Amino acid sequence: MAEYKTYETAWCPGCGNFSILECLRTALEELEKDPHEVVVVAGIGQAAKIPQYINANAFSGLHGRALPPAAAIKMANEKLTVIVSTGDGDTYGEGGNHFIHNIRRNIDIAHFVHDNQVYGLTKGQASPTSGQGFVSGVEPDGNNDEPLNPLLIAIATGAGFVARGFAGNPKHLVKLMKQAIEYKGYALLDIYQPCVTFNKTNTYKWYNERVYELGDDYDPSNKINAMEKAMELGDKIPIGVVYQEAKRTFNEKNEVLKGGKVLVDKKTDPAAVNKLIKEFI
Amino acid sequence: MAEYKTYETAWCPGCGNFSILECLRTALEELEKDPHEVVVVAGIGQAAKIPQYINANAFSGLHGRALPPAAAIKMANEKLTVIVSTGDGDTYGEGGNHFIHNIRRNIDIAHFVHDNQVYGLTKGQASPTSGQGFVSGVEPDGNNDEPLNPLLIAIATGAGFVARGFAGNPKHLVKLMKQAIEYKGYALLDIYQPCVTFNKTNTYKWYNERVYELGDDYDPSNKINAMEKAMELGDKIPIGVVYQEAKRTFNEKNEVLKGGKVLVDKKTDPAAVNKLIKEFI
Amino acid sequence: MYNLLIGGAAGQGIDTTAAILEKLMKRFGYSVFTYRDFMSRIRGGHNFIIMRFGTDEVLSHSYDLDGIIALNEETISIHEHELKEDGFILCDSDMDTDDKRSIKIPMNDMAKEIGNSKVSGVIAIGVILKLFGENADNVEEVLRGFLDEKHVDVNVKAINEGYKTADKRYEKLEGRFENWMILSGNQAVALGAIAAGLRFYCAYPMSPATPIMEYIALKSHEMGVVVEQAEDEIAAINMAIGASYAGAKSMTSTSGGGFSLMVEAFGLAGITEMPLVVVNVQRPGPATGLPTRTEQADLKFMVSASQGEFPRMVIAPRTHKDAFYQTIRAFDIAERYQIPVVILSDQYLGDSSGTVEPFDISGVEVAEPLREFSGEYLRYRYTYSGVSPRLIPGKSENIVAIDSDEHDEAGRIIESAEIRTKMVDKRMKKLEMLKEELIEPDFIGHDDFDTLLIGWGSMYGPLSEAIDMLNSAEGERFAALVFGDVFPLPDKVLKEKAEKAKNIINVEQNATGQLAGIIREYTGIECSSSVLKYDGRQITGKQITEKILGGGSNG
Amino acid sequence: MYNLLIGGAAGQGIDTTAAILEKLMKRFGYSVFTYRDFMSRIRGGHNFIIMRFGTDEVLSHSYDLDGIIALNEETISIHEHELKEDGFILCDSDMDTDDKRSIKIPMNDMAKEIGNSKVSGVIAIGVILKLFGENADNVEEVLRGFLDEKHVDVNVKAINEGYKTADKRYEKLEGRFENWMILSGNQAVALGAIAAGLRFYCAYPMSPATPIMEYIALKSHEMGVVVEQAEDEIAAINMAIGASYAGAKSMTSTSGGGFSLMVEAFGLAGITEMPLVVVNVQRPGPATGLPTRTEQADLKFMVSASQGEFPRMVIAPRTHKDAFYQTIRAFDIAERYQIPVVILSDQYLGDSSGTVEPFDISGVEVAEPLREFSGEYLRYRYTYSGVSPRLIPGKSENIVAIDSDEHDEAGRIIESAEIRTKMVDKRMKKLEMLKEELIEPDFIGHDDFDTLLIGWGSMYGPLSEAIDMLNSAEGERFAALVFGDVFPLPDKVLKEKAEKAKNIINVEQNATGQLAGIIREYTGIECSSSVLKYDGRQITGKQITEKILGGGSNG
């Protein structure tokens, strides 16, 4: 376990992030990834502190902007295992546009959204996944907007791997993380993460009463079924892989990258440049 | 017809926008809206020139940013009929995040997306709805990204009125526009609009061969069915209201606005301010 | 004047403790200034506040401490050296310190007994009241005024318990501030906006600007303000512009990073001539930087943000009082000139609390858009002043058309070179009138000065203290100019004073001396040296004094 | 020197006509400069190009026309007055004009006969070749070199048909430019990036920057560059930064509005010390402004964009040649200093074509990040120069950690005041070395000048022509300094020349004289007056001359 360990964390005791961090370390170790082959990319937020606490290449970018650099890193060097660990606000709020469009790109990265249904680092405002009626300092009347359903939107946008995990079920979460990392393409893993300080609705207890693991009898390959499953958010909430489909990845489709060529290893040939120069004569 | 007419247009002869503009004028006239009660909001693009050509209050904002001001205009003065007319790039590309979140807000505006499946004004690049393989000056190999399905995403995000129209079927389009305007809440009407100059794939002929009107037997109230219908994009493509559901609007839910209060008619009471001042003593 | 530090880990209730204590001290007649030094985390780490109170107006903080209230041991080890020799350290009996100045009280046990382990800090308040010779009888009434009903009893109890444990140690000073207000700079801005007639407020959470949103949200029903949390800052500002178009006074607030995302729409307000107030509560950058700390490094960015050229105004509030009145003025100017106005605050002013004479809104007048117009209405009619009549849509029979493209008087898109030139001229013309009503910088200090210090915004407090300190010694005489209106730059007083100055030193909370640069550009006046600090902590009057007397200025 | 205008509606093929004609004229030995004046629409309206060709290097346009090729009647009515008395108007026989200078040829009918109604303009090329005494024999070979195979025959035919219809009228001049290149400023930037080793290019379409993307996309396979159209400009720049982190030379390009959206991430490159090249092809703002036209109003914006302070460089290419070499240099500097570099071009330079001596890449060297490192690796190690060793992830056993928060040498988040100060100092330190390698402005004109004109970027061409014109008369002597490196501002030559100057006049394509402001700020040198134009059309040498001689300068 030591290999992926680094700094002391700044999270609140009891925060769901601790479990997610441990699961990520375990998943990477079980997959036998070397820290220097892994890049952890994040935006800004409590979840987004993950790259600070894991001994791997780390890209702590801007709030909401984790996906674009992550995608580009994978385009530049597909030998790297690229993991995005970031919050629900980061991903679905500020970063919503990149969420949609990187699904369309289908770049081969694993995206772990620590979904605490709240803006943690900025002290408890409603996030896009907060329930209606969620009260905060800036929403004293309670949040009026309909919560966004990340899984359903991801499926509707064409994601090939759509899953939900729960910080309170680490064994299952490690498995999901490994599946997401090994999936070839954009893999969304939305992880229920209790925020013990600011989310007094979606507590460990609340989640424990609701989540259940999808069994082997569940077939994640049927899109319509999967959408229905993704809408199951009442008394029972499924965790596991809700939808899965094999798709060609960005790098496989891209003319310059396909065949496993590593962009950063390419060199520009002066003769080729001179040829271009001549074309203008 | 004269009432809503203004400037000469700068579109190419044969462009689908002409029909959409005519339909919009007709819809507004048939709904007996006075030009000064209507605000047409747009971003930037060919579609977004609509406010230039219609005699109504006009807000020509930034590329990709039509929805936020439109939403705020409706919050500020709900007596206004607010219409957003803008392009597919504007809406689903640059403006993707506002698209998602204004669905969640469910503000009572009608959103007409002129979906020519291309960036028209900037000369023909692939838009988020362009088909895979779409070739342009900046995508000489053809577009590799999966086209976004606006209707499916809108339903998945919780929109209560989701429809598709076709510029080549003006009678039907006028009807849809009127329904969208009259719907209480955010109404998405994605309109197939041939771009005769830059989109040589999705031509009038292409659309004519595929689109069919949803009949009276189609029930737009079932979400799962609607999602399936929204995925029907092959040889046959439905036009009409794909999904419809009654929902409380932003203004109805908002504590300050509910009951039909017009924000811009409120006045600040100095006594109330003095009370706040005293609270700090 | 007394100076206390309350320190502990995030989550230990320092903020509540400070909020109660500052209110009480003011009620006891003191002018209070509370400085907040917080880490960007929710639990743990080391946070502290410094509360200074005295019988003259206190406008800044200091690190010369009379007392430390240590909610954890770390606070003692970090701050001991700042404590005066005769100061005290108030801490729990269990704490491991052999500092002779410590007053150990079993606050944690007492808190448990009271039934709420979080009130240790409040017990300390009781101790403090006793130490400073206050009478605790009225505490309950004060708390009732601003705490949630259900929290009053336990806090009153905690204070009383603490009170019993100690003896009087300091003289009670008689101050005149009992009936003044105490509030933070962020609250002052928020209240100013409300007083100006704010109707629509839209923002995305961002430290250190979020408290503005929180205050407005809290009062939104009462005052009839729609408060909307946007999906991102781009939406926030575009919504604010939309609401302004429709006739609602609107505002958004953020910090530098959020402003970066607003830059394009800031220009939209420019070309569409839309009144708009944007608050930037600065924190250290670039990018995420130090989220909960202070800096003044966005000045040049505000002055030139967005492509193209258009008139704008940047006002940097200097004090809590300024924050209120200048925000009101920002709304008025935004409407009268139809331009975007930036309130350029910072974490130091925004998060600190200050004591202010109750705001007087009797003279307040804020311009309004038109609701009627006779004759042919043209949104962008050329006028002598450059300002065109602004109708709002739906309130008259006229059509109001605005356009982010260059446009003609009717607001319709054009490509004509002639109209383009006229429209640019029309917009820029407004600056002429605006320049006539700029507020000159505040002058502090000796009329017969040798050295002139120059600063802006929240540097007001530290600079006025520095001038006092500098002038209290024999020798060289000092004065300072502190700018509130920073752009366009008011230059009359500056030129006058600069002429007399032997040296000019700019004192700024940034690394490049941004105001000095702007002064050079617009007046040719050159600062001979600078005092610059950019570690995220506001400079104090004493630090300025030392830098200047020690010749240790960098510049 | 000759000067032709080709005008018509959007969609009438003016662009193709110009592209063929400029290539041919260069092959005939001329230096050619093609100015493009397009409306923001796809069909209709009035567009024109002005093509100037001569035997000395032509670096700017002029409105004194020798000939007009009118593809529609509007072209004649709009431009007649610019035509010299002995000039000609080449138009279709059907056109309704009684201008005596017209040469009517049934080009439309001929085009129909050839079987492609769009080739009227190409027929006109044939006429032009004849008028200017060229031999049309080699046309086919030239066209084959750059037209799609399937278009060659019809175009050759059209030219030959046109050729037959006219008589020689002008002397063929013997130029030496046959083997030079002709390309647009945008293409020169794109080619420069490719020559510098570009690996990753990401952008969102925006006029007038899109042609950069188009050229790179066209050559992406051949040159091994990943070209990605982003969902928005925010994604574009964040992707470019990600690719740079991973070790790919990366670039994004846009115009001012897109840059506005990139501002936050521009600061991310600043604090993470990530090499990055951003091209801003300026157009008139604010906001959408005039999308297809030119302006130089983003200079101050580039210099101060983003919250906080960090070193950056802004280079404004002056000519097509500069556009190539300076782009290469931008990549090198970005990598060596680990800073963001802005190439600040504009629509005038970007869209116009110019004749350039074939680029010589034999001396080109562009720095690369490290792939190996021995010892303890710290991404942000403090060094004397401020530049730390930059490893890329995955290529060594080391961990590369970067952070948009303030961080320590290892790249991990910190809150320490001391580390913060050291990190700001470390970053700003780089400017010292950078300032040593700045390129001084080009000096043009008389060594013994009275009046010094000052300009930057694309003003080079018009200013050099103006200096020639101004000095061709008796009396006052003129010279000009044209800045390419604009920020940090190189000031040695400026100070030297300013000392000698009786008057200094800044000539800029903006309304506020932005370079003059920067010069005042950084050197104290004051321009005595300005020539400013901001109608979206580049000023010509003649217009500058007239303004200056007529005393008609505004400023």
Ligand SMILES: Cc1ncc(C[n+]2csc(CCOP(=O)(O)OP(=O)(O)O)c2C)c(N)n1
């Ligand atoms: C441009 C910008 N806007 C706002 C912020 C402030 N901010 C930092 S984290 C955050 C939200 C965090 O919420 P989430 O992403 O859900 O992460 P969590 O803290 O809950 O893990 C915000 C709004 C910022 N850093 N940058």
Ligand SMILES: Cc1ncc(C[n+]2csc(CCOP(=O)(O)OP(=O)(O)O)c2C)c(N)n1
């Ligand atoms: C911030 C910004 N980025 C880019 C542009 C350039 N731009 C103008 S319109 C447009 C795309 C138009 O496509 P779409 O919205 O589909 O409208 P259409 O022209 O096809 O109707 C783009 C990229 C811009 N104006 N502003």
Ligand code: SF4
């Ligand atoms: S605030 Fe919430 S999310 Fe953040 S560390 Fe604490 S418990 Fe975790």
Ligand code: SF4
């Ligand atoms: S380019 Fe396409 S969308 Fe634009 S006006 Fe022409 S046909 Fe219509």
Ligand SMILES: [Mg+2]
């Ligand atoms: Mg969260």
Ligand SMILES: [Mg+2]
């Ligand atoms: Mg389109």
